[in-house]
Amino acid sequence: MTTVVSVGGGTFTPYDVVVGRGLLHEAGARIAPFARGRTLIVSDETVAAIHGPALKSSLEVSGIRTEIVSVPAGEASKSFAELERLMDRLLAAGLDRKDVVVALGGGVVGDLAGLAAALYMRGIDFIQVPTTLLAQVDSSVGGKTAIDTPRGKNLVGAFHQPRLVLADIDVLATLPPLQLRSGWAEVLKHGLICDAGFFDWLAADGAAGATGDAEALTRAVIRSVEIKSAIVGEDEKEAGRRALLNLGHTFGHAIEAELGFEEAALAHGEAVALGCCLAFRFSAGQGLCDPVDAARVEQVVAAAGLPTRLVQAGRFSAEALLGRMAGDKKAEGGGVTLILAHGIGRAFTQRFSDPAPILAFLRQEGAA
Structure with a gap:
């Protein structure tokens, strides 16, 4: 079927x-x-x-x-x-x-x-x-x-x-287990963007997909494609809502770039998973979402065998990471654009012309 x-x-x-x-x-x-x-x-x-x-x-x-x-x-x-x-x-x-x-x-x-x-x-x-x-x-x-x-x-x-x-x-x-987990990060991301019910299922019965259950994988792929297709159909060239699909990616791409895109160090999905956790913790720290939601995201991501903390990926300079984020393709006018969240399933875009809060957060997370 x-x-x-x-x-x-x-x-x-x-x-x-x-x-x-x-x-x-x-x-x-x-x-x-x-x-x-x-x-x-x-x-x-x-x-x-x-x-x-x-x-x-x-x-x-x-x-x-x-x-x-x-x-x-x-x-x-x-x-x-x-x-x-x-x-x-x-x-x-x-x-x-x-x-x-x-x-x-x-x-x-x-x-x-x-x-x-x-x-x-x-x-x-x-x-x-x-x-x-x-x-x-x-x-x-x-x-x-x-x-x-x-x-x-x-x-x-x-x-x-x-x-x-x-x-x-x-x-x-x-697929090797690492590649399966890497893909699972993007599945989780779709729930975090706009479907809290889907995320709830992924955290419960659907979690079997992270270890290869074909039935759970089928449902996860279908729902993920439905979410992405609806967003892409509305905004093909990322002029607005499509940017939400980059949840976790601004942090994640900066981390990958600092590591030199070495997959042995961190797979792309691992970087995205870590980036999603960072985005939710930053949102909580800015008073934008409930810290309970940020903690739950971290718990579900960790349960899937994915990294949740910057120190798990390596040692980083906060200034270097911020520089990478400022050079991200979503950046405008020298500022930093982040995909943040008001809660699970409620992502939104916010631009920071003053990077000081981001720099302070990266240092708080363990970047030097």
């Missing part, structure tokens, strides 16, 4: 996010309506070995010519160097505007392949086949594509919506 969530609004062509089990083997039939010419599967070396043959076989059975291009696994592939290499492969393959790029992998592959598709011949179609929980609930939906630079994460990119997203729950069974 599959569930289809439609994503779309007034500014872009609607597309379906299909959530279910066994979708990798049905991919050919589902992708065929969009494949007027050839497809090029972009994956990372690890995922290509595990899931590439099944996807390629499914496409070929449906009469779709295809080949696989792989990039090194890891955040380092979201770079100018790998983007240039991938663009050269698209050119060497002679793709035209009728052809389709298929991103098979996690958020790194989806971001890189999506940006390449956005740039190639000023934009060709691409399809997302996310193989991590984080990608299924977050990065594959909404059309954000980007690479990183030494100055920050996701600072060079484009909005380029996919034509289709296939979220196969079965592929999540191949």
Whole structure:
């Protein structure tokens, strides 16, 4: 049984996010309506070995010519160097505007392949086949594509919506526990933004999803996609409400940037989870939300095996973290924009022209 969530609004062509089990083997039939010419599967070396043959076989059975291009696994592939290499492969393959790029992998592959598709011949179609929980609930939906630079994460990119997203729950069974927990952070984030009831379920029966229960994962992915699709359909290019999806990310991206995006040090979802805890504690400290809510967020995040305190990630300079936050893509006019909360399920955006409260908070949290 599959569930289809439609994503779309007034500014872009609607597309379906299909959530279910066994979708990798049905991919050919589902992708065929969009494949007027050839497809090029972009994956990372690890995922290509595990899931590439099944996807390629499914496409070929449906009469779709295809080949696989792989990039090194890891955040380092979201770079100018790998983007240039991938663009050269698209050119060497002679793709035209009728052809389709298929991103098979996690958020790194989806971001890189999506940006390449956005740039190639000023934009060709691409399809997302996310193989991590984080990608299924977050990065594959909404059309954000980007690479990183030494100055920050996701600072060079484009909005380029996919034509289709296939979220196969079965592929999540191949994930290492850390990657599953990393994706669970984004699931928790969706409840924290605007659905307290969903967060309550995630903290109780739904918690089984964090350890791989397929039924809980299916429900978690569907609800997360519903939340994100509703927000994206209303605000494609983050002119307003879509910024709420960055809850935990301003703190989290700053931490990742200071660590040099080293996944061995901290996975992206771990940084987001920590960032959500920081956002709630900062909100409580500013008198914006009940400290009881901040404590509950910390407890649920910790129960999922995710970090809640800055000292768990490493040693940081408060000034350096603040500098990273000021350079975040949501920043305006030299100020810092944070996604904060009035409580669980009640996130909002606030801009700080005076960074002193943030700096004091970072020091209170253990940054030097």
